[in-house]
Amino acid sequence: MKVGVADTTFSRFDYAPVVLKVLASSKPPVEIERYTVPGIKDLPVACKMLFRKGCSIVIACGMVGPAAIDTQCAHEASLGLQAVQLAECKHILEVFVHMAEAKSDTELASICEDRARKHAQNALWLLFDQKVLQQRAGTGRRQGREDAGSISISR
């Protein structure tokens, strides 16, 4: 099994070491294919290229600037990632962090690390252990922050 890791030079956080560390713990082991592009809008076609190289899943890491136009760029990138997933019938886990999510560089880096680490784990579960995900259905899991927890109807 080959896992693609796509990232950008725009991002202020280097996601790859975080992702690679989780993937290195995979049983069975996975092969890694990396590809770095300038910005998030270059990620969709990068992911497509990674699938063409035989990846079974891709983790797409990007950072989104704080302005309204940056949010629009993220939207375009995300729609591109949707199109690639549907054309390939394979998952792309989107590790996008918006600079506006954090009040400081420290918090920003912390969100990036948490989101990358947890989505790398999600990628492994999607590949090898989907039952774990099903057991966690509806439990309010969060990547980048603490879990939100579950709610239920009062009876």
Place this chain on the structure above:
Amino acid sequence: MKVGVADTTFSRFDYAPVVLKVLASSKPPVEIERYTVPGIKDLPVACKMLFRKGCSIVIACGMVGPAAIDTQCAHEASLGLQAVQLAECKHILEVFVHMAEAKSDTELASICEDRARKHAQNALWLLFDQKVLQQRAGTGRRQGREDAGSISISR
């Protein structure tokens, strides 16, 4: 007939038991295929995979966070669900609840339960009894809330 049920670990409400209960009441009986993914943006390709496993319809359950960026994510997920439906020429009933719809966890869970239950019923009508839907055309049916009722032109 096989019915797909896709849901997420992000959601704070566990939709599957509600959906499965309605589907269990189906006459003729339906087979269930489940798939849980991390978040709503992973649902479109999940639905595509469920169709590839032979589902005739899919119920896609997700929860949407309260921030503006969450609404954008829901938009991307919904557009992906549109694309899958058109590629497969099969329905996906979208059970998305926005956290901003409710003022409390109790209300949120109540909306989730109501929307999931009614859309599971809609799925069965689409599969087996389209005449029921036609009889209800233009009658202001709501999922997640009370029906709004019908209006007509004064003559």
Place this chain on the structure above:
Amino acid sequence: MKVGVADTTFSRFDYAPVVLKVLASSKPPVEIERYTVPGIKDLPVACKMLFRKGCSIVIACGMVGPAAIDTQCAHEASLGLQAVQLAECKHILEVFVHMAEAKSDTELASICEDRARKHAQNALWLLFDQKVLQQRAGTGRRQGREDAGSISISR
């Protein structure tokens, strides 16, 4: 010639009788194929199914709730309708009424009736009498309201 009529149980107004009355006046006569789905986001694939049943054109009737998220849903539905039209190379006339367009139920029903009636006529012109539409080009025609009229450059 077969004309598809797709509508929803969500809508508070029952468009079908208005549309069917206009279509009944068609010369040459047209066959009708109906399909009712829960909401507007179910309309695109419903229209695709109607085209698969041999329709030459579809009239897609829906009502849009008053909240911002409803407007987003309408946007998703409309984009789906665009995709279906382009894939089939056939027209879908979109009879969508936004609840926010009207200040009362009476006005809302009036807009619905007017828009449905005029677009049913447009469907017939597109099928049988395109010259009528060309004669009306640039004349400020409105569905749901009074015509806006034409303007011209002062010479």
Place this chain on the structure above:
Amino acid sequence: MKVGVADTTFSRFDYAPVVLKVLASSKPPVEIERYTVPGIKDLPVACKMLFRKGCSIVIACGMVGPAAIDTQCAHEASLGLQAVQLAECKHILEVFVHMAEAKSDTELASICEDRARKHAQNALWLLFDQKVLQQRAGTGRRQGREDAGSISISR
């Protein structure tokens, strides 16, 4: 060479005479194929039909209402026009005028006339004389208004 001209009955300005006058001046002469539809959201499939009739380029003329929902409709129409262009690998020149661009009917008509005339000329350049466009690259040309002019870096 055949040039398609698509327009709407919704528009308050009749673009076709302006466009046809420019196209009539073409050397070599071009053949015209016209198609009028109700509104801008009907234009994408209309353009596709025009390409199927052998058009090498299409000029799509529409007017956009002043409300926010009208802007959304224009967005949907424009995305449809993008899809048609990419499927056909042919240009569609979009002559859309937003009613909110003008403060009076006179100004609105003037914008319409200017935009239609200049884009009809652009269509001819795209078909027969691309070097003219290259010579004008980066010179701040505007359709509907006066040109904005060029800027350059201070050295």
Place this chain on the structure above:
Amino acid sequence: MKVGVADTTFSRFDYAPVVLKVLASSKPPVEIERYTVPGIKDLPVACKMLFRKGCSIVIACGMVGPAAIDTQCAHEASLGLQAVQLAECKHILEVFVHMAEAKSDTELASICEDRARKHAQNALWLLFDQKVLQQRAGTGRRQGREDAGSISISR
């Protein structure tokens, strides 16, 4: 290797000389294919045409007006560029500058020059030297402005 350069007559800045200068420095040398269109919404199909002429990558240069509707146009153009990239499985580097990014013509030209120059270099790295990009992953590179620099988690 052939590199496409697409630009517009709408833009107030002439990007091509900046881009061509960088491309001229390429080792190995690259062939250039140019195409100028009226505005940014004409760029997606222009890029598709450039790929059909054998380009391995395209640099798409455009300027975006300051109004909200211009931002929407840029969004449509960007979505078109996404679609072309995915259909061709080749990169398009988007050199779009929004007039609202700058407070003066001088600043605007400076952003244009910087963004065009750096993305032309990115294009060469994508073609010939992807390792350079990987070394720069997560380092906060910016086109049009000064680099933002990298952040890391405190340990």
